[in-house]
Amino acid sequence: MPYTLADARFLLARAAGLAHRTLLSLRTRGMRASWERARAQLVPPSQALREGLYLPPATPFAPFALPTSDQPVASVVIPVYGQFDHTLACLRALAAHPPEVAFEVIVVDDGSSDATPESLPQVDGLRYHRRASNGGFIAACNDGAALARGEFLVLLNNDTVPQPGWLDSLVATFREHPDAGLVGAQLLYPDGRLQEAGGVVFCDGNAWNYGRFGDPADPRYAYLRDVDYASGAAIALPRALFLGLGGFDTRYAPAYYEDTDMAFAVRAAGLRVLYQPAARVVHDEGTSSGTDTSSGVKANQLRNREVFLAHRREALARLRPPHEPSPATLHAGQRQVLVIDALTPQPDRDSGSVRLCNLMRLLRREGAHVVFLPANRHYDGRYTDALRQLGVEVWCAPHGARAPAWLAEHGPRFDVAMVCRHYVASEFLPLLRRHAPQARLVFDSIDLHYLRETRTAEVTADATMARAAERTRRRELGVIAAADTTLVVSSVERDVLGADAPGARVDVLSNVHEVAGPGLAFDARNDLVFVGGFRHPPNVDAMRWFVGDVLPRIRERLPGVRLHCIGADVPPEVAALADAPGVLVHGYVPDITPYMDGCRLAVAPLRYGAGVKGKVNLSMAHGQPVVATSCAAEGMHLVDGHDVLVADDAQGFAEAVVRAYGDRGLWEQLAANGLENVARHFSADAAREVVRRVFFD
Known part of the structure; x- marks a missing residue:
């Protein structure tokens, strides 16, 4: 085909347009960015990027409907x-x-x-x-x-x-x-x-x-x-x-x-x-x-x-x-906060995840830009996507480099870095000191692990566990000494650190919950419910004790009552409890709202542990009264007989359940006061002052 004047004009116009766009790019973006842009445009994309797209077939038109x-x-x-x-x-x-x-x-x-x-x-x-x-x-x-x-x-x-x-x-x-x-x-x-x-x-x-x-x-x-x-x-x-x-x-x-x-x-x-x-x-x-x-x-x-x-x-x-x-420049006008935890939070599986998600949500509402880095670098599907829908910048493989390289690149942009759990913080705090020296380093204990382990050893009379708890104590106190600020979830834990780490700056940032409202009325509710993930040993022990020692006493007086046992990662010993009369082991339930709004009472029969109990907050936020042990009610601003019923032995616990289950007036009092407790001590408004002091001052 002969080369024509029209061809020459086309090529000349195309060259002129390319030259114009190149000069404009160099002017507005600089040499490096322009080169990267050109390289990205010229390098063929991965076929995998196209595979997930829907592109309708190009067939001749025929009438159809929308x-x-x-x-x-x-x-x-x-x-x-x-x-x-x-x-x-x-x-x-x-x-x-x-x-x-x-x-x-x-x-x-x-x-x-x-x-x-x-x-x-x-x-x-x-x-x-x-x-x-x-x-x-x-x-x-x-x-x-x-x-x-x-x-x-x-x-x-x-x-x-x-x-x-x-x-x-x-x-x-x-x-x-x-x-x-x-x-x-x-x-x-x-x-x-x-x-x-x-x-x-x-x-x-x-x-x-x-x-x-x-x-x-x-x-x-x-x-x-x-x-x-x-x-x-x-x-x-x-x-x-x-x-x-x-x-x-x-x-x-x-x-x-x-x-x-x-x-x-x-x-x-x-x-x-x-x-x-x-x-x-x-x-x-x-x-x-x-x-x-x-x-x-x-x-x-x-x-x-x-x-x-x-x-x-x-x-x-x-x-x-x-x-x-870049993210650093896009958010340059905001307080930039890095949050690191072992895993991406899964708020439908454990209360610690609920707290962390709500903390990041509160930071966003206060105007901070939040970046989350899971230590395992995994993309966790809907859990990762849910954080991103909150406006959280979540990094994971294959795009996120390993921690040393990632922090070397991103560390300089952060004003605050918070690391959760002592075994994660012990790895990351030295890196953060090196690559983000300008950042305030916050250690979020989640709960004091050494306190929980010590109590476990006491209840089980396990000498090996006692030695392990002492090792955890040394490590956790070492992390607290290395951090600028330590967060605990209750005044009880703050008092413990007052004795064990007297020089540390410690703030109480407890659970953060949305108040869901009262749910169904007394007459429309039936049965008991327990909620707790079973990777947490205190929950396994609680269910074994309750089903073995407490529930039979309850069913003697309330023969039709049932226990709904809800929680992920059910081990064989908990699954076997379904053989007991009146026990339904549901395992993981994606939406527990029907149980919060429809069961008459929640039970929290924990015999050991530390921190504050999300299961208690969760029920109270739905207007569901709770019967709990002293351990489960610890540090939660609760008063026995006012907003909770407390008992520690099997007979006393059973009597408290039977009493609240059958007394409408008491039930309504506990429900109303529980809602007020959550709003006063465990809502976003309650946490805001501490969040501003720790992350923005």
Whole structure:
């Protein structure tokens, strides 16, 4: 085929566009970042990145249906101008994996001359609106917003393929974060690489697609985060807010920078702009307008940068100059707190995890940026993802290096580092002193392990255990001496350290619980419940004692009463208790709320242990009275007969259960006072003063 003048013009235009983008990148990003960006773009992506994506087959059009609603919660507005094949793929993805939330789809046709006007009216459940003339992206989006009926407006480019669960994740973000005003999706290239994990804007008005060409699972891009803006290719806002702000600003017509400006308007209205990594959307960037900013519609990007710079000059002046963004710079204005524990917390399995998750949640509410590093570096599925949905930056393999290298890279950015459990802290404190010398080092004991082990040895009369407890005591006190601050969960443990470590700075940060409310009334409740993970030896001992010595005495007077035994990691000796009359061993239960709200009494028959007992807090937070031993009630501000019943021998424990089970007035008193106890001593409000003193002063 002969080489023509048209070919030469094409190559010249392409070279000029590449040169322009290269110079712009060098100016805004620098040599290193520009090289990394070019290398990421040129190196073929791993096939594994694409394997998890849904991309509908490209087959000829035939009528189909969208399962939309006449009473939508979300209105998905798709502006189109030609590119029918892309629009068809987008709509087919919505039909193949419909959201759980009620939705409608509005396609605004901005003057297409292809198969769009003939074919789209044949899609059942689709609201098709054709504009009288072509007005551009901004006009089409604003028209769609005016037609929308849902509580939330979702703007979606036609060259996208939304992945399963995307819309539910966007809408859920507003429910979980009531101060959110705009939420953007995680945008992916069709090859699976990351296109954008939220946008960064610099003081000169230029913008950066954070994470571009990276791995979507990289910890830097995998957590919910405040962002400067989110690309209008897939964003959601409350419809009333969008309309109240006047829609996309027409000064940017026909397109470009309108989404960035909208994000600034949302923040000016006192609301947050968030990036939601769970809302994954494939975006074939540049389908409609190309990527060359030197010509065509895309040239508006350069013109509108100047418009944006003039319009938002005051807000832009508070932003950083062009640089390569990183977590350290993205959160430079926040208190940065590193939290290290042995494992990723699993709050549906143990009370220590509930406390840690709620502590990180409270730190986030107080304005800190929280980074969590599990010592085992494992990605723990939904537990890791749940932390990331709280806005916690969680690092794990294969992206996170081993501790020495990871801390060498990230240590300088932290103001505070908290390490949980003495056997984890003994490994990490020396590394933190070396790589994060500026950080305050906090040791979170969870509970004093040596105190628990000593009590175990006393109850079991085990000399070997007593020697092991003494070794633990020396190690734990060594960690306390090395830390700047030590956290314990009760005043009892603080008093113990007052004698054993008199020079240590010790603060009490107890369990942190949400008060769930009273649950069902007395007459609507039946049976007893015990909750506790069975990797914890005191829980195994408690159930064996209760079922063997206490429950038979209870059933003599309450023959129909049953015990629901709930907890993960059930050992054979606990599983065997199901053979006893009235005992149901459930093991791990994903949602224990029905047992908290429906069982009449909780029992906490612990004969030894340390710390405060999450099982007692949990029941009281649901208005469920508790019968406990002195050990289980220790350090929890409880008064026997007021907000708990306490007994330590089998006969006394059984009598307390029978009494509370049958006395409505006593039951209601214990329930009400237990709720008040949790609110006063174990809520986020109760913990806030200590958190501010330890992590922010």
